[in-house]
Amino acid sequence: MKLASYQAQHFLWQLEEAVATITLNRPERKNPLTFESYAELRDLFRALQYAEDVRAVVLCGAGGNFCSGGDVHEIIGPLTQMPMPRLLAFTRMTGDLVKAMRACPQPIVSAVDGVCAGAGAILAMASDIRFGTPQSKTAFLFNRVGLAGCDMGACAMLPRIIGQGRAAELLYTGRVMMGEEGLAWGFFNRLCEPQELLEEARKFARMLAQGPTFAHAMTKKMLHQEWSMGLDEAIEAEAQAQALCMATQDFQRAYRAFVAKKKPVFEGD
CATH class of the missing domain: 3.90.226.10 (2-enoyl-CoA Hydratase; Chain A, domain 1)
Incomplete structure (x- = not known):
């Protein structure tokens, strides 16, 4: 859309x-x-x-x-x-x-x-x-x-x-x-x-x-959802959220850019 x-x-x-x-x-x-x-x-x-x-x-x-x-x-x-x-x-x-x-x-x-x-x-x-x-x-x-x-x-x-x-x-x-x-x-x-x-x-x-928009969206969701969580639940929720972000292409781009000593260009996927 x-x-x-x-x-x-x-x-x-x-x-x-x-x-x-x-x-x-x-x-x-x-x-x-x-x-x-x-x-x-x-x-x-x-x-x-x-x-x-x-x-x-x-x-x-x-x-x-x-x-x-x-x-x-x-x-x-x-x-x-x-x-x-x-x-x-x-x-x-x-x-x-x-x-x-x-x-x-x-x-x-x-x-x-x-x-x-x-x-x-x-x-x-x-x-x-x-x-x-x-x-x-x-x-x-x-x-x-x-x-x-x-x-x-x-x-x-x-x-x-x-x-x-x-x-x-x-x-x-x-x-x-x-x-x-x-x-x-x-x-x-x-x-x-x-x-x-x-x-x-x-x-x-x-x-x-210009940043990693999938990761930004996850940050916003966690900031909102963790209001009603205990610490243990929050840590587990963040573990799952971060694992999802690690599966994105933006995470791969950031790594390759770091190795090449360049600024990463994020595309949100």
Whole structure:
């Protein structure tokens, strides 16, 4: 399956050098999500499991902001009028987006500038790598609208990224975490100047795309699956995963390149 000709309906899609860039593109509203964009993102990340021409993904927002979360008028308002079965269908659908992001084999690099709030903060959290700026404003602000902080996997994932106490503070208060604090707490891998952010994220994604993509996919799967494993199970799972990687052509290429004192060219098989 190839996604080079994919036509996005609710965001921008670009594929160059095996790196896909997904741009949330409602800058006049700080790139909020709608019912439709949630669903299309979920379906796209599911499709990425089978994409032959995508080796890494960059997720960003247009107009100097990442994502302001669920649209107040197009999501929050209608939710207040829905019966419980439809509410549960919605919350399961948003959770399915996170599941799809974690299940897709490609590393996801989020480029986070400006507002990164609510479900937008979840999208960043669910990515594998996060680049921010000093102006990044990340807030898990569910409690500010009378909701719990346990949204879309936040109570499971955020403590593993920044620690239990820090996650609890952000989820209980809904306060803003600025870029420097996010870097110090381990939420961001690095900070960039706003004008350099997207290119730095793409540069990093291109580096990943040039690597052994089967092995990268295995690393991502193990990082995810080993959350619920004991140490003995994790060591056995990694033994099996590494044996599979040793059977790839990329492993052979790396060995031959080392012997020849050359840089290996990985092809993902």
